[in-house]
Structure formats: structure tokens, C-alpha cells
Amino acid sequence: MSRNRSVILAARPRGQPAPGDFRVVSTPRPTIADGEFLLRNHYISLDAGFRNWMNEGSGDSVLPAMALGAPVMGLTLGEVVESRHADYVPGNLVMARLAWQEYSVANGHDFISRLPDQPPCPLSYYLGVLGDTGLSAYFGLTEIAQPRAGETVLISAAGGAVGSIAGQIAKRFGAHTVGIAGGPEKCARLVSELGYTAAVDHRLGSEFAAALRKACPNGIDVYFDNVGGALLEVVLNQINAGARIVLCGAVASYGAQQPLPGPSNLFQLVTKQATMHGFLTHTRVDRYDAARATLVEWIERGEIVPIEYRLDGIDNVGRAFCDLFAGRNFGKTVVKLTDR
Numbered sequence: 180m181s182r183n184r185s186v187i188l189a190a191r192p193r194g195q196p197a198p199g200d201f202r203v204v205s206t207p208r209p210t211i212a213d214g215e216f217l218l219r220n221h222y223i224s225l226d227a228g229f230r231n232w233m234n235e236g237s238g239d240s241v242l243p244a245m246a247l248g249a250p251v252m253g254l255t256l257g258e259v260v261e262s263r264h265a266d267y268v269p270g271n272l273v274m275a276r277l278a279w280q281e282y283s284v285a286n287g288h289d290f291i292s293r294l295p296d297q298p299p300c301p302l303s304y305y306l307g308v309l310g311d312t313g314l315s316a317y318f319g320l321t322e323i324a325q326p327r328a329g330e331t332v333l334i335s336a337a338g339g340a341v342g343s344i345a346g347q348i349a350k351r352f353g354a355h356t357v358g359i360a361g362g363p364e365k366c367a368r369l370v371s372e373l374g375y376t377a378a379v380d381h382r383l384g385s386e387f388a389a390a391l392r393k394a395c396p397n398g399i400d401v402y403f404d405n406v407g408g409a410l411l412e413v414v415l416n417q418i419n420a421g422a423r424i425v426l427c428g429a430v431a432s433y434g435a436q437q438p439l440p441g442p443s444n445l446f447q448l449v450t451k452q453a454t455m456h457g458f459l460t461h462t463r464v465d466r467y468d469a470a471r472a473t474l475v476e477w478i479e480r481g482e483i484v485p486i487e488y489r490l491d492g493i494d495n496v497g498r499a500f501c502d503l504f505a506g507r508n509f510g511k512t513v514v515k516l517t518d519r
């Protein structure tokens with residue numbers, strides 16, 4: 180009988196996730212009922228935000244808490260291989276919020292975004308630059324921050340999936356882009372591969388504030404924040420009048436055992452007449468096609484270069500997720516499951 184391998188949540192991570200929190204199990208390949216279709220997943224996307232729903236009692240309006248022993252929820256890119264659903268036929272390609280599995284059953288009601296049958300880009304781009312992370316960079320900058328030429332745009336987790344695209348989009352707007360990343364090697368890559376004007380190492384500790392001031396001599400007009408935590412407080416002390424702070428994520432807090440202290444200096448927002456704006460990209464799914472068309476144009480013109488951190492095979496999915504929290508990735512983290 181055909182089998183399906185899935186990665187289950189074997190233990191709830193304590194703090195940062197560890198490979199032992201995940202286990203690969205093999206079960207019979209699922210069958211579909213009326214109104215359902217079976218997807219063969221070509222790629223699994225690893226997204227730091229899903230760490231939130233691995234905690235006991237963490238369910239919220241976005242997702243339920245993940246169940247122990249059940250396949251880990253995540254974003255996938257799959258191809259319909261069997262269908263009893265009127266709107267999906269074999270060969271259709273979709274990005275969906277399903278689970279870390281080789282095969283998944285869907286009914287079209289999950290968060291799902293269709294791809295063209297003949298995509299103009301490599302399939303994995305639909306989980307990265309054309310997926311939730313690239314689109315977070317796109318919407319966060321084009322709709323919320325709206326950087327102007329000459330402004331300074333600061334981005335945290337600047338070499339990651341969201342940050343690597345955000346830096347390149349902000350540069351396209353003529354902004355000075357400054358990236359925050361962990362370690363000198365990653366900081367050097369921000370400048371040499373992603374075109375950041377400057378980079379600051381968040382591991383500098385007490386010297387971080389001075390290094391940030393040096394990298395942003397004209398102050399900070401936009402902070403695109405993927406990290407939250409202590410960095411935010413330091414950044415708030417260096418914002419300009421009218422600054423826009425875009426809250427995309429807070430990876431520093433996802434694995435925290437205790438709630439992290441909030442910034443003590445929110446009064447900076449008052450005196451600088453600045454705004455702080457959080458957003459969820461998937462609520463804009465009706466505009467994904469238009470945004471993707473623009474991003475594809477920018478890629479074709481060489482203005483955006485997608486970078487991937489890619490591992491192979493279902494056995495490496497848990498490890499790839501842990502790599503995000505250890506900062507081992509540069510660019511979008513995906514695991515390839517098939518030859519497609």
C-alpha cells in the first residue's frame with residue numbers, strides 16, 4: 180500500500196525548538212471524500228511564526244494550538260493528484276496552510292492560494308519571494324511604510340525570508356537600507372548579496388546602540404521589525420519625526436520561556452509623532468496575484484534576487500525549522516520533497 184510520511188509534534192518545544200521535538204511517522208496514504216482533493220507536496224515552507232502554535236493552549240483567532248502527536252501545521256506547496264472537488268483537477272498547483280507531510284488532504288476551505296498551471300518562476304518561489312514571507316515584505320513596505328527616496332529603512336532579521344526581500348524592495352524605493360543580523364559573516368552577506376547600505380550585528384550586546392547610530396547617521400525613518408524584544412527599545416530611541424514602525428513579527432519572543440519585557444520608551448512615538456502598525460499578510464490573499472505579478476516583474480528585471488536556504492527530504496523538515504531559530508538560514512528556508 181502507498182505510504183505517506185508526516186512530521187509530527189513529538190514534544191512541545193521548551194524555548195527554542197530542537198530536532199527531538201519532531202518525529203517522522205509513516206501512515207497509509209489518505210483517501211479523499213466528496214468535496215476533497217489530495218495534494219502531493221513538492222516543498223515545505225518553514226516559517227518561524229508557527230512556533231507560536233506549538234505551545235499548550237496557544238490557540239487564537241488565527242490558528243488552533245497544534246496537537247501533540249499530530250502532523251505539524253505549516254505552509255506547503257503541492258500539486259493536486261486526485262480530486263473529488265469541482266474546482267480542483269489533477270495538475271493544479273496550490274500553496275496551502277496544511278501540514279509537514281508528503282501528501283495532504285484539502286477541501287478548499289483551508290488558507291489556500293492557487294498558482295498558475297505554468298508558473299513563470301521556480302515553484303519554491305511561491306513559498307518565498309512570492310509566498311507569505313515575500314508578500315509580507317511587499318505589503319508591509321508598499322502599503323504601510325511607503326519609504327521615500329533618501330529615507331533610512333532599518334530591517335531586523337534582515338537576511339531571513341522576509342528581511343532579504345524587504346531590504347531589496349526598500350532599496351528599489353531609493354531608501355538607505357540598514358539590516359540587523361546575527362554575526363559578522365551574515366552582516367557581510369547583507370551588504371554584498373542583498374545590497375544593504377550597512378549592517379549591524381545584534382550580538383554586539385551593549386555596543387549595539389552605538390553601532391546602530393553609526394549605521395544610521397540620519398536617524399531611522401522606517402523600522403521593519405521581524406524580531407521584537409530588546410532591539411525594539413534601542414531602535415525607538417533613534418527614530419526620526421514621522422517614523423513608521425511596521426510590526427511584521429517578533430521571532431525573539433516565540434521561544435521565550437517568560438514574557439519578554441516591553442519597550443519602556445513608547446513615549447518616543449508621541450514625541451516623534453510616529454506610528455506602529457502590525458499586520459497579517461494572509462488577510463490580503465485576494466491581492467496575492469496582483470502583488471506576485473509586480474514581484475515577478477522586479478525579479479525579471481534583476482531588481483530582486485530571491486535567495487533560498489534549502490534542505491532535502493521529509494527527514495530534514497524539523498531540522499530546517501530549528502535552523503531558523505539558530506539563525507543558520509540565509510534567505511527563505513524550504514525543504515524540497517520531490518524532483519519537481
Ligand SMILES: NC(=O)c1ccc[n+]([C@@H]2O[C@H](COP(=O)([O-])OP(=O)(O)OC[C@H]3O[C@@H](n4cnc5c(N)ncnc54)[C@H](OP(=O)(O)O)[C@@H]3O)[C@@H](O)[C@H]2O)c1
Pocket residue numbers: 225226227228229311312315336337338339340341342359360361362365381405406426427428429430431432458459460461503504505506507508509510511512
Ligand atoms: N505578519 C505576517 O503576516 C508574517 C508573515 C510571515 C512571517 N512573519 C514574521 O516574519 C519574521 C521572519 O520570519 P521568517 O519565517 O521569514 O524567518 P527568517 O527571517 O527566515 O528566520 C528567522 C531569523 O530570525 C533571526 N532570529 C532568530 N532568533 C532571533 C533573536 N532571538 N533575536 C534576533 N534575531 C533572531 C535569525 O537571524 P539572525 O541570524 O540574523 O539572528 C533567523 O535567521 C517572523 O517574526 C515571522 O513571524 C510575519
